[in-house]
Amino acid sequence: MKPLSAIVFKDIVIELRNKETISSMLMFGLLVLVVFNFAFQPTGAERALIAPGILWVAFTFAGILGLNRSLSIELDNDCLQGLLLAPLDRGSLYLGKVASNFIFMMIAEVMILPIFVLFYNLRFDLQFLQIAGLSFLGTFAFAAVGTILSTISANTRMKEVMLPILLIPLTLPVILASVMATSAVLSGETEGISSWLYLLGGFSIVYLVASYLVFEFVVEE
Amino acid sequence: MHAGDSPALESEDIRKTFGHFTALAGVTLTFQPSEFVALFGRNGAGKTTFLKIAATLMRATHGRLRIGGTDIREEPEAVRRQIGFLSHNTYLYRDLNPVENLRFFARLYGVADAETRISALLSRVGLKRRMNDPVRSFSRGLNQRLGIARVMLHDPSLILLDEPYTGLDANAVEMLNAMLDEAVGAGKTIVLTTHDIEQGLRAATRAAIIDRGRIVFDGSSRGAPVRDAYNEYVRMGVPQ
Numbered sequence: 001m002k003p004l005s006a007i008v009f010k011d012i013v014i015e016l017r018n019k020e021t022i023s024s025m026l027m028f029g030l031l032v033l034v035v036f037n038f039a040f041q042p043t044g045a046e047r048a049l050i051a052p053g054i055l056w057v058a059f060t061f062a063g064i065l066g067l068n069r070s071l072s073i074e075l076d077n078d079c080l081q082g083l084l085l086a087p088l089d090r091g092s093l094y095l096g097k098v099a100s101n102f103i104f105m106m107i108a109e110v111m112i113l114p115i116f117v118l119f120y121n122l123r124f125d126l127q128f129l130q131i132a133g134l135s136f137l138g139t140f141a142f143a144a145v146g147t148i149l150s151t152i153s154a155n156t157r158m159k160e161v162m163l164p165i166l167l168i169p170l171t172l173p174v175i176l177a178s179v180m181a182t183s184a185v186l187s188g189e190t191e192g193i194s195s196w197l198y199l200l201g202g203f204s205i206v207y208l209v210a211s212y213l214v215f216e217f218v219v220e221e
Numbered sequence: 222m223h224a225g226d227s228p229a230l231e232s233e234d235i236r237k238t239f240g241h242f243t244a245l246a247g248v249t250l251t252f253q254p255s256e257f258v259a260l261f262g263r264n265g266a267g268k269t270t271f272l273k274i275a276a277t278l279m280r281a282t283h284g285r286l287r288i289g290g291t292d293i294r295e296e297p298e299a300v301r302r303q304i305g306f307l308s309h310n311t312y313l314y315r316d317l318n319p320v321e322n323l324r325f326f327a328r329l330y331g332v333a334d335a336e337t338r339i340s341a342l343l344s345r346v347g348l349k350r351r352m353n354d355p356v357r358s359f360s361r362g363l364n365q366r367l368g369i370a371r372v373m374l375h376d377p378s379l380i381l382l383d384e385p386y387t388g389l390d391a392n393a394v395e396m397l398n399a400m401l402d403e404a405v406g407a408g409k410t411i412v413l414t415t416h417d418i419e420q421g422l423r424a425a426t427r428a429a430i431i432d433r434g435r436i437v438f439d440g441s442s443r444g445a446p447v448r449d450a451y452n453e454y455v456r457m458g459v460p461q
Binding site: 005006073082 | 276277278279280298299301302304306308310311312313314315316317321325326328329330331355371
């Protein structure tokens with residue numbers, strides 16, 4: 001746990017100092033909400049149909065921004081190599097980066113969510129907490145696979161472009177399950193939600209375990 | 222730190238290819254504890270590749286490498302604990318200050334009494350006065366000083382230094398030389414690459430020259446043979 005907490009603590013200190021990751025994720029997420037709100041101007045029943053998709057588009061693209069930023073910290077001055085020199089199994093380094101990416105994404109999402117509730121005339125009640133819970137699960141799966149894909153894309157020439165190209169197709173089931181579950185919460189029809197939650201939980205575990213196992217090969221020169 | 226009488230570093234026919242390019246074409250070397258080895262070679266000769274493989278940052282295409290008797294493929298974590306590696310880049314976070322950087326690495330390496338060690342090292346490399354300034358504000362030389370402190374932080378038994386004199390002023394060169402002399406005195410093994418033959422041979426007990434991925438000279442750092450070989454393979458160069 002010590003290396004994991006060391007990596008998370010280091011990333012938090014860097015973020016507190018330069019305030020670049022969360023602020024850029026927040027601004028981007030809010031812009032997505034504003035643009036879609038004005039583009040669709042959803043009313044009544046439309047809102048329940050469109051809003052979940054808009055929310056997860058905002059979360060997804062803000063998350064990609066956060067992953068790119070997290071990666072650039074490790075690439076600057078070849079710091080990733082410094083991490084790889086440490087006497088730890090490479091999987092522990094991966095878990096440390098997943099934890100910090102997840103924390104930053106959740107902080108940005110917790111700030112985006114109330115604005116979403118206000119924009120789409122929703123209520124700060126149990127629904128809000130349920131969506132926050134869903135975000136937790138969906139974001140975990142997203143961070144698990146996003147961390148390894150951002151490391152893979154680091155070895156490519158157009159890394160900022162490569163990450164979304166690799167990440168979006170792979171996280172499509174997670175985004176879809178999150179949108180469907182959010183839609184169920186917003187419409188109040190939560191009978192079938194458990195299947196989406198199982199899907200999210202399953203993908204989180206599969207992504208985390210598979211990425212943990214292959215991380216060593218991804219970071220090797 | 223070394224297992225019994227095992228060599229500090231033992232490489233057997235290490236080869237590394239990048240596509241069609243052969244960076245190392247079979248390097249076999251054995252370094253004993255307390256040896257100070259200067260590794261020379263032209264740009265692209267394979268020095269950095271060899272050090273990166275020894276530091277477990279790169280996997281060899283062929284061959285075996287043992288550090289303190291431990292195979293780097295079988296127990297990489299145990300091997301990394303014994304290694305201190307200074308590369309062209311210092312691996313330091315620019316947004317953190319020297320203390321925060323060293324504290325982070327101390328936690329990764331599980332350094333006991335880290336605060337005392339960090340304070341002593343910062344004094345040693347002359348960065349005590351700048352300990353609260355972000356690394357971003359440091360010159361190349363100051364970065365290199367902190368990089369040296371990072372390498373020494375966990376008291377490694379094998380110190381691999383890739384062009385350590387880059388950017389250092391005369392005082393810092395003196396400081397680094399004193400630290401390396403102390404390390405050798407304490408039984409540590411140093412492998413250092415440099416283009417500066419005088420600096421390289423200053424305290425080295427042994428010299429090796431690598432050319433196009435092969436060891437073309439391996440012997441004493443004293444006397445004419447090493448200088449002749451240096452002139453032949455490094456200064457004059459062999460037509461590519």
